[in-house]
Amino acid sequence: MKEKILEVDGLCTQFRTERGLLKAIDGVTFDVYRGEMLGIVGESGCGKSVTSQSILRLYDEKRLVKYSGEIRFEGKNLFELPMKQMRQIRGEKISMVFQDALSSLNPVFTVGNQIVESLRIHRKLSRKEAEEKAVEMLDMVGIPDPRRRFYQYPFELSGGMRQRVMIAVALACSPRLLIADEPTTALDVTIQAQIMDLIVDMNRRMDMGVMLITHDLAVVAETCSRVIVMYLGQIVEEGSVDDIFDNPAHPYTRGLIEAVPKMDGDRSRRLHQIDGTVPLLSQIPSGCRFAPRCPYASERCRKEMPELKTISATQKVRCHCVTEEQGKEA
C-alpha cells in the first residue's frame, strides 16, 4: 500500500442559513494515497464539490460555514492551521481544477500571468524565471505555441485550451494532491477525452494523488483506481473500481450504473432510472437517506440510519440490506 497523503476523518460541513445550520457534508471519512486516482461520484447536490472545497477551506468561515472533523495533510490537521499557512498549502501542495474554465480564469489577466502568479506566490521566483517556467508548464499541458499563448486572454482560447491552462495553473507548483472538480463537464466529448488523458498523464508523471470529482461514471471507470459514491452528503459506497462496477453493493450505486446505456445492451429496453430526485438539504429523511427512492427500502431503512460497513478488503457500503445479507451469509 502506498503512503496516505490526505486523511479525511469525520468531515462535517455546515452552512449558516437564515433557517439555521444546514449540514451539507455529514461525517465523510476517506483517504487519498500518493499517486492514485480517486473518483468521487454522485448526482448533483450530493456534496462532492462541497467536500473538495472544504478540504481547501475555501468557504468563508467567519460567516458562511462551520467545519468539524479532521483533515490531515502531511501530518497536520488543516482545520487547525492559521490562514497564512493554509494559503501556503493551497496551490502549492493541494491544487484544484474547476469545472468551467472560462469563468474560473480571471478574464482580465493573460493566461501566462495567472500561472506566473502561482509561481511567484509559492516559489518566490523572479518574474523572468516564473515566466520561463510558465511557458514550460503551458508546453507540458500540451498547448501548442506556448510563448504566444502566454500573452493571450482566457476568452481568446478554445474551451479545451482553457481547461489545459487551468490544469497548468494548478500544476505549476507540482502539488502533491490535485482536486479536479468536474474538469470535463463543460467540454465536448473528444476534448473530454484529451483532458482526461492529460490528467492521467500528469498523475503518473508527477506521482501526485488526484481526486476526480465527476458524475460521469464512464470517466471514472476508465481512469480511476478507487471510487467513492456519495449521496446527500454521505459516502454510501467505497471500493476499488472493479468492486464498484462489477459488484455494486448499494442500490444507489447500482442505479447509477444501470442508468448508463451499454453498447451491448438491448436497444429496445428502456434505460433504468432512479425514481424521484435528490431531496433538498433541508428535507433530509431521518433513516437511510436513500430510502425514499430505494426500491428495496424496508421499515428499518426508513427509521434507522445505516453505518458505513466494510464488506470486503477494499469495499465499504452504507446499507442495511447489504449488511443483513452478509450477516446471513456469514
Added chain:
Amino acid sequence: MRDAVLKTDLHGSFSGGAEQQVDMEQLRKSLKKEQRQIRIRKFTKNKASVFGLIVVCLMIVLAVGAPLICRYDPLELDTVNRLKGCSAEHWFGTDTMGRDVFARVLYGARISLTVGFSVGISAGVLGMIMGLYASTNKIADNILMRICDGLKAIPSTLLAITMMTVLKADIKNVIISLIVVNVPSMARIARSQAIVVKEQTYMEAMRGLGASRSRMLWKHMAPNILSPVIVQVTFVFASSIITEAALSFLGAGVPAPAPSWGNILNEGKGVIYSAWWMVLFPGIFTVLTVLGLNLLGDGVRDFLDPMSS
C-alpha cells in the same frame, strides 16, 4: 464491464417519473399562490422595504387627510404672524406670509406625490409603449431611439427648466416636463428588455402559431417587460419629487401660492438664518418620502424578480 459503459450525462436520465394525473389547473393555481407567498415573505423580511412602504403609505395618508389634520388653510395669509417659530399653535411655525408651515408641508405632500406619481406612471406607460414598438419595428426603433438619445444627452434639470419656461408654470406642466425628461431612459429600459424577450424561444413559438403583432406585443411581451419598468417607475417617482423641488428651488416649478415642498424650501432658503423651520420640515419630508420610495423600489425589485437574492 467498464468498457461497456458509454459516456453520457446522468443528469437527464434521473429526472421525471411523475406519472400520476394531477389537475393541472389546480396545481398551477396553488403554485402561483405559493410563489406569491414566498415573494411576500421575502418582501416583508426586508425591514428596509417595509419601512419604505410604511413611510410612503403614511405620506399618502397625510396628503389625503390633510384637510382633516390641519387646523389652518395652507393659503391663508396672516402677515402679522409671519416667521413665527414652532409653537402649539403652529407646529412647524409660520412662513414669510404668516401661513402655517405644517399645513403647507402636508398639502405639499399632495403636490409632490401627485407630481411623482403622475410622472412615474405616465413615463412608465409611455416608455413601455415606445420600448415595445421600438423593439418590433426597425424604423420606429431608429427614430424613437435617436430622439431618446438626443433628449438624454441634455441634462435633465436643464431640460426641465427650459421646458418650464416655455410652458406656463403650473402643476400640469411640471408633470409634462418631468415626463419628457424621464421617458427616454424608461423607453430604453423597456426596449432592451423587450428585445431580450423577443428573442426567447416562446416568442418564436408564438410567431410560429401565427399570433397577431399587437397580441404578441401586449399579451405576451408586455407582461414580461413589466418588472424592470415597475421598478424604474418607483425610482422615477422618487427622483421626480427631487426634481420638482429643485425646479421650484430655482423658481421654475409649481408656481406660488401652491404649497409645493420645493416652493416652501425656496422661500425658506431666503430666511434660513432666521427661520430654520421653513427649510428643516419640508426638507425632512422630502428626504423621508424619497427615502421611502427608494427603499420601496428596492423591495419591489426583490418582490418582482424571484431570481434576485
Added chain:
Amino acid sequence: MKKFILKRVLSVIPVLIVVSVVIFLLVHLVPGDPAAAMLGDMASAEDIAALRAKMGLDRPLIEQYFVWIINMFRGDFGTSVANGEPVLSVVVSHLMPTVSLALYALLIAALIAIPLGMAAAQKKGTAIDHAVTVFSLAGVSLPSFLLGLFLMLLFSVRLRLFPVSGYTEMSEGLGQHLRSITLPAIALGFMNAALMMRMTRASMLEVLSSDYIKMARAKGVKEKWILGKHAFKNALVTVITVFGQSIVHALAGAAVVESLFAIPGLGQLMVNSIGRRDYYVIQAIVMLIAVFNVLINMLIDILYGVVDPRVRIR
C-alpha cells in the same frame, strides 16, 4: 475596434441633430426675448422692437435655425446679450469653474465611495456594510441644494472654515481655489458618492462570488490581493460606467449648487441665460454639454477596452 469607434462616432450625429432642434425650438418658444432683457425693465416697446429687428429675431424660425447651425460650423456661436461678448468666450470663461467643481466633487466621491463600496462588499452584513447602505440611501434621497445649505450654515457661518460663497480662480492659488469649491463639491458629490458606492458594492459582490475569485483563493492568493487585484480590476468596468454617468450628473446638478454658492459656472450661466433669454448662450451650453455627454460615453467605451481585454480585442 477601429470599426467600432467609427460606428460610435457616426451614431453621434443624429443625437446632436436632435439636441440642436429640440433646444432651438424650446428656446425660441419661450415667451419673452433677449431684446427686452437687454434693455432693462424700464425700456419702452419701440426700443425693444427696434432691437429685435436688429438682432434678426423677427425672421422665420427655420431661417434662424440654419443661420445658427451654419454659423456654428464656421466657429461663430453668436453674441451673448449680456455685455455683448462672443458666446464662445462667455462659455469658455464659465467652463473652468464647473469642470473644476465637477472633477473635485467626483474625486471626493470616488475616494470615499470606491474603497467603502469595496469594503462593504467584502464584509457583507457587517457594520460597515450597513453604514454604506444607509449612506448610499441617504445620498440618493438628499437633494444637493438642501445639503449645500446645511453645509454652508455649519462650516461657513458657524465654524468659519470655508468661505460662504464665491469662487477663487486657480490662478490665485490652488489652496484658495479648493477652499472656495470644497463645500459645493461635497454637496454636489454626495449623491454621486452614494451612487458609486452602491454600484461598487454591487459589482464587487458579484465579482467576489465569481469562480475566478474562488480559483484565486484555491491558488493561495492573499485576500488583500484578491480584492485589490483580481476583483477590483473586474469591478472597475462598472465603476468606470458609474463614474462617467456621474460626470454628466455633476454637470447637470451643478446648476443648483452653483447658484447657491455663487460659482460662476456653466450651470449658473445657463440659469441666468434663461432668465435673460440669451438664446445663443443657452443653445451653445446645451450643445456643449450634449457633445461632452456623448464624448464621455465614447470615452467610457474606450476605457472599457483598456480595462477589459474582451472589449479591446474583439
Added chain:
Amino acid sequence: MVKRKALGIMAAGIMAAVLLVGCGGSSQSTSGGTEAGTVSEDGSYKETLRIAVTQQSPSLDLHKNSTLIARQMCDGTVWEKLVTLNGNAEAVPELCESYELSEDGKTLTFVLRKGVKFHDGSEMTAEDVVASMNRWIESFSSAKDMVGDARFAKVDDSTVQITTDKSLLLLPAMIAGAAQPASITTAACCENEDDNGFMKEYIGTGPYKFVEWKQDQYIKLERFDDYVPYGTEGAEDDGWASYKTAPTRYLQFDIVPDQATETAGMEAGQYDCAFNISSDDYPRLEANPELNVYRSQMGSVALVFNHKQGIASNQYFRTAVNAAIDCDEIMTACFGDGYELGSCYMDAGQAFWNTDAGSELYNQKDPEKAKEILKEGGYNGETFTILAATLNGMDNMAVALQSELQAVGINVELTIVDWATLIDYRNDPSLFDMYITSFAEVPVPSLKLYFGKDYPGWSDDEKLAQLFGEMTAATEMDDAKAKWEELQAYSWDYLPIICPGHYLGIFAWDKDLEGVNMYSGGPKFWNAAVRE
C-alpha cells in the same frame, strides 16, 4: 429723513478724516494734482473694496440699459454726466461749469468744464458731449418724447445747446438721474457698438475706470489716476454732488445671486458691503456690532391695470379693487419689513415732488365698500387675472392680492411667470387684467411711464393725458409741482395703477468702511475706503 441727516454728518466727519490723512502723507508722486491720490498712496486703506451685489446687468452702457444695478456700480464712478443731482434732487453742474434754461424753457445751454480727461487719456470736447447726449436721446425714449426731433449741437468748443418747441424744464434732472442717465463718453465710443447696439468700450470720465467684467462673477473698477475732481475740496456731499477722491484702488462688485449666501458672506467678513439684503436678515445684521445697516426707499410698487380690455377696463372695478386692498399685507408678503407705506408716487428721495394728494383713497382696507361698488357696477364673477413674476418675490404680492380680492368676491386667477416672460406677456392685453411691477426711483414724475397710453396697461384717459402734458410743459418748477399734485390726486381716482407703497433697499457694510454716498439708489463708492 433723520437717518439721511445722520449720514450726512457722518460723511462730513469722514471727509475731514480723509483730509487729515491726506495732509499727513502728502509725499505722493502721482501727477495731475489729485489730492485724493495722496490719501490712498498712504497705504492705510484697503486696496480692494469688495461689494456683493445680487444682480448683474446685461450691459454697463447706461444710455441703453435701464437696469438699476448698472447705475449703482458705474454711475458717478465710471460715468459722469453734465449735471448731477444734489440733495434736493435738483440738477447741479458736474461736467459742465454751468447750465442755463432760456426764459421760455425751450433752449438748454451747457458750458463745459475744461481739462476733463477720459479714461483713454483724451480730453473731453464739445464733440464728445454732443455725440454722447444725442446717442442718449436716441436710446432713451422718455428723453426722445421730451425733445422730439431736436438734438444737441455744438455752439463752441466749450458750449453745447439744445433747442426744442417744448419745455425742457425737467430735462436736466433726467440727464442727471433718469433710469438711463446721460453719461458722457467719447464720440468714438458712441460709434463703436457691438452687434446688439451696445457700447463695446466703457470710457467715461469718472474717478474709476472700468477694468474687467467676468460674467456672473465680478465687475472690477480701478482708480483713474488722471481724474480731476470738481467742487470744493473737503466739502460735504450734497446729493451726488461730491468732491470725489477715490481713496480705494479697486472697487470689485462680486455677483452673488443668492441672498442667503450674500448675507452669510457679509457676516463672515468676506465682503465690505452688500446690496439687496433680505429684509428678514435685517434684524440679525443690525444686531451685528461689526456692521452698519442702512435702509432707504429704492422705488415703488405698481399694480398696473389693463385699461384696454377685460374687467379692469371698468372704472368701478378698479375703484373696488383699490377700496378692498390692504397695502400693509401686500407689501409685507413680498418685502417683509422692508417697505414703507405712502400714497405718493414719488419716493422719499425726491422730497421736492412729495405730496399726499389723493391719499384719502390710499390703503382703504374696506372690503364692505368694495363689495358695494362691485354690486353697483354689476360685477358678475368675471375672471380677474393677475400677472406676476417670480423675480424678487413679486409673486407673493400677487398671492396676497388674490386672497384679499377673493374675500370681496372677485374671481382671481394668478399667472406666475419669470420676469422675461412677464415683460413679453404684458404687451398682450388678452393675457392679464393686472400685472405687478416695480419702479426704481426716478428724479421727476414725467418718468413715470404708466401715465402714457402706450405703456402696457394703456391708461388712455383724456384728463390724465392733459394733466401730464401740462406738467411737462411747465416752465417753472413750482408750476410743475402744482400740476403734479393735481395729476396724482386725479390718478388715485382714475387708477392707472395702484401704488401700494415703497420698497426699501437694505444695504450693509463693514463699520470700518467710510465715505459711502447714500444719497439715492443705493451706496456709491467714489469716496469710500476701509481703513486698515
